[in-house]
Structures are given as structure tokens and as C-alpha cells.
Amino acid sequence: MKSKVLWIQGITCNGNTQSFLNYPNMEYLLDRYDFLYHPFLDSSLSVNEALRYDKKFDFLIVEGAVSKEFIRAGENFYQSVKKLAKNAKYILALGTCAVYGGIFKEKDPKNITGVLYDKDEEKGLLKEFKDKVVNIPGCPAHPEWIVFVLDSLKDRGAVITDELKRPKEIYGYLTHHGCTRNEYFEWKVDSKDFGTKEGCLFYLQGCRAPTTHGSCNRILWNEVNSKTRSGSPCFGCTESSFPRSNMFETKTFMSIPADLPVGVSKRAYLTVTGIAKTFHIKRLKDRLI
Ligand code: SF4
Incomplete structure (x- = not known):
């Protein structure tokens, strides 16, 4: 019925x-x-x-x-x-x-x-x-x-x-899960220009996906795409903090993002970032196309 x-x-x-x-x-x-x-x-x-x-x-x-x-x-x-x-x-x-x-x-x-x-x-x-x-x-x-x-x-x-x-099936995940830029996030390679295919958007372009609950990179929009895949940062629109001002900006204090990925301590973030940045992986610095 x-x-x-x-x-x-x-x-x-x-x-x-x-x-x-x-x-x-x-x-x-x-x-x-x-x-x-x-x-x-x-x-x-x-x-x-x-x-x-x-x-x-x-x-x-x-x-x-x-x-x-x-x-x-x-x-x-x-x-x-x-x-x-x-x-x-x-x-x-x-x-x-x-x-x-x-x-x-x-x-x-x-x-x-x-x-x-x-x-x-x-x-x-x-x-x-x-x-x-x-x-x-x-x-x-x-x-x-x-x-x-x-x-x-x-x-x-x-x-x-x-x-x-x-x-939970939808919001138990972070929008960061499934992003095609995850490897850039892990090795701390930042995207410097808006709309490019390379680099992570977290540090320089305001991407809120590591602090946002949702499935945008797992259940794709129109079955093909997501914001971060198309080069735009996640604006955190599923959270109660949405909207915020300066959506393309990551707020930092002494170079540390004000909001860290959910569940990650400042100490853990600094340690992992410090180590990752000592490696210079040429493949990740090159343009993809
Ligand atoms: S662009 Fe955003 S969603 Fe993609 S890896 Fe970086 S922080 Fe995560």
C-alpha cells in the first residue's frame, strides 16, 4: 500500500x-x-x-x-x-x-x-x-x-x-570520506588556486569536510560529482554552524586551523602535519592534466 x-x-x-x-x-x-x-x-x-x-x-x-x-x-x-x-x-x-x-x-x-x-x-x-x-x-x-x-x-x-x-547511515560519515583529494590531505599538499583538480582545499580554501557530517563524497550528486571533486570547498552545510562568513577561508591561529578534523587533537594534527611536510612527493606537486 x-x-x-x-x-x-x-x-x-x-x-x-x-x-x-x-x-x-x-x-x-x-x-x-x-x-x-x-x-x-x-x-x-x-x-x-x-x-x-x-x-x-x-x-x-x-x-x-x-x-x-x-x-x-x-x-x-x-x-x-x-x-x-x-x-x-x-x-x-x-x-x-x-x-x-x-x-x-x-x-x-x-x-x-x-x-x-x-x-x-x-x-x-x-x-x-x-x-x-x-x-x-x-x-x-x-x-x-x-x-x-x-x-x-x-x-x-x-x-x-x-x-x-x-x-547514522548518512551522517555517521564525514564529507571528507571518499573525497578524491584525500591523498593530498594526508601529505599536506594544499590547493593554491580555486577550481583546480590538484591539492587539498582544507588549509587554504576553507574546506569544512573534515568537520562536517554527511555523505556528499560517498553518495555523489547527480550520481557523478561533489563540491570538492569539482574544485569547490565543502561549506559545512549540514551542520548547525552553517552559514558562516568567509566560506572560502580557513580560520587559523598561529598557523593552526581553528577547527581541526573531528576527533583529532591539536598535538596529533601538528605531529602528522610536521612529518608529512618533510616529504616532497613530486607526483603530488605536478598538475594532473
Ligand atoms: S578537499 Fe576537503 S574533503 Fe577533500 S581531502 Fe581536502 S579537506 Fe578532505
């Missing part, structure tokens, strides 16, 4: 909707899920009806940040979400704005928040529904991540999450 899905939008740029529409196996998805409402897909309900829906259903997907004042289709959006949340079996907070407040929270930190969390603290607007919520941060979230969560909950009734309610 198809699961019923209501996909509603708070304060958003549509990014997660656009990302989701790039899912390569949409036929499979539409065979398994009935979108009662989706902003872009054919739906049986209008947005007005969706926000006032009062029957039980399976998945409430909230895209975008939430505020107590925000009005959508003539309704107070926060109150609509609360009413819908009661009737939903599962709630997916989709994208960094829905999870932490994201870029919109930066503009209005007093009023705008995520569905469940306010940055790292648990004081979002739906905390009473905590047990039903799965957080899928990302700016945007990868379509495969969304479908993985939907399928896990539909088929097995559960998904293993971390302390921030993020699925």
Missing part, C-alpha cells in the same frame, strides 16, 4: 524541493508514495487543504525554517505544522533551515528556528514530537538521503539516528 506524504514549506528557497526532483528513480518512488501535497508534483490537495488536513497520514515533510509569526495560505504556519504533526506517523525535517533555522535564522535569530532544534539546543518548535522526528540537514539535502529515510521508515519502521536525530 502506498504511504501518504504531505510535503509542506515554511520559510524556504525551494532548494530541497529542487534537489528532490533530481531523484533519478522517480517512477519507483511514486509507486510507493502518494503525495497528498507537494509544491511541485501533482497532488490531490491544494496547499490550503494540505495545511488544514485533519486525517491520519504517514509522513509529514517540513522544508524550510519555522517562525511563530509566519503565515502560509492564510494560516499561522507554526499552528498548522503542530496540528499536522499530531496526525503524522513520522516527521521529516528536511534541509538545514528546517533542522536548525539555517540561513533565515541568521536574519532573525529571535523568531526563526528549526522544527526541533534551535542550533544545537533542543528548543525548536516541535520538541513534543521529538520521537517522531528525523532530521535530514543539508543545503540542500541529497535526494537519495530523503528516499533512504522514507524507505527505511516505511519498510522497517525505524532508522538509526545520532544524538541530533540524524540518520
Whole structure:
């Protein structure tokens, strides 16, 4: 039987909707899920009806940040979400704005928040529904991540999450895992120019992948690419610290990165870096093409 899905939008740029529409196996998805409402897909309900829906259903997907004042289709959006949340079996907070407040929270930190969390603290607007919520941060979230969560909950009734309610299968990894530049990172060969194929982007170009939880270099975008593969640093968009200023810059203190790879001590980093830099491996200094 198809699961019923209501996909509603708070304060958003549509990014997660656009990302989701790039899912390569949409036929499979539409065979398994009935979108009662989706902003872009054919739906049986209008947005007005969706926000006032009062029957039980399976998945409430909230895209975008939430505020107590925000009005959508003539309704107070926060109150609509609360009413819908009661009737939903599962709630997916989709994208960094829905999870932490994201870029919109930066503009209005007093009023705008995520569905469940306010940055790292648990004081979002739906905390009473905590047990039903799965957080899928990302700016945007990868379509495969969304479908993985939907399928896990539909088929097995559960998904293993971390302390921030993020699925471990996706966010147990760092974005650094699987990057094609890992060898440059190990030997501390830095990329000096934007957009080149060679070198690691951590030290000179602001790459946040060693401190960012996500699977962008494991589950590739459009099945072919990732930011770091195409020459752009990871901006850390799945974390509550996103966005930050100077995204192409690595903050350092006395030449040591302010944020070190997750779980790596300053001492370990300095020791390994010091040793690696004493080797000069010509192959890694040459242009690849
Ligand atoms: S570019 Fe970023 S993701 Fe790739 S190896 Fe360097 S730090 Fe890791």
C-alpha cells in the first residue's frame, strides 16, 4: 500500500524541493508514495487543504525554517505544522533551515528556528514530537538521503539516528570520506588556486569536510560529482554552524586551523602535519592534466 506524504514549506528557497526532483528513480518512488501535497508534483490537495488536513497520514515533510509569526495560505504556519504533526506517523525535517533555522535564522535569530532544534539546543518548535522526528540537514539535502529515510521508515519502521536525530547511515560519515583529494590531505599538499583538480582545499580554501557530517563524497550528486571533486570547498552545510562568513577561508591561529578534523587533537594534527611536510612527493606537486 502506498504511504501518504504531505510535503509542506515554511520559510524556504525551494532548494530541497529542487534537489528532490533530481531523484533519478522517480517512477519507483511514486509507486510507493502518494503525495497528498507537494509544491511541485501533482497532488490531490491544494496547499490550503494540505495545511488544514485533519486525517491520519504517514509522513509529514517540513522544508524550510519555522517562525511563530509566519503565515502560509492564510494560516499561522507554526499552528498548522503542530496540528499536522499530531496526525503524522513520522516527521521529516528536511534541509538545514528546517533542522536548525539555517540561513533565515541568521536574519532573525529571535523568531526563526528549526522544527526541533534551535542550533544545537533542543528548543525548536516541535520538541513534543521529538520521537517522531528525523532530521535530514543539508543545503540542500541529497535526494537519495530523503528516499533512504522514507524507505527505511516505511519498510522497517525505524532508522538509526545520532544524538541530533540524524540518520547514522548518512551522517555517521564525514564529507571528507571518499573525497578524491584525500591523498593530498594526508601529505599536506594544499590547493593554491580555486577550481583546480590538484591539492587539498582544507588549509587554504576553507574546506569544512573534515568537520562536517554527511555523505556528499560517498553518495555523489547527480550520481557523478561533489563540491570538492569539482574544485569547490565543502561549506559545512549540514551542520548547525552553517552559514558562516568567509566560506572560502580557513580560520587559523598561529598557523593552526581553528577547527581541526573531528576527533583529532591539536598535538596529533601538528605531529602528522610536521612529518608529512618533510616529504616532497613530486607526483603530488605536478598538475594532473
Ligand atoms: S578537499 Fe576537503 S574533503 Fe577533500 S581531502 Fe581536502 S579537506 Fe578532505
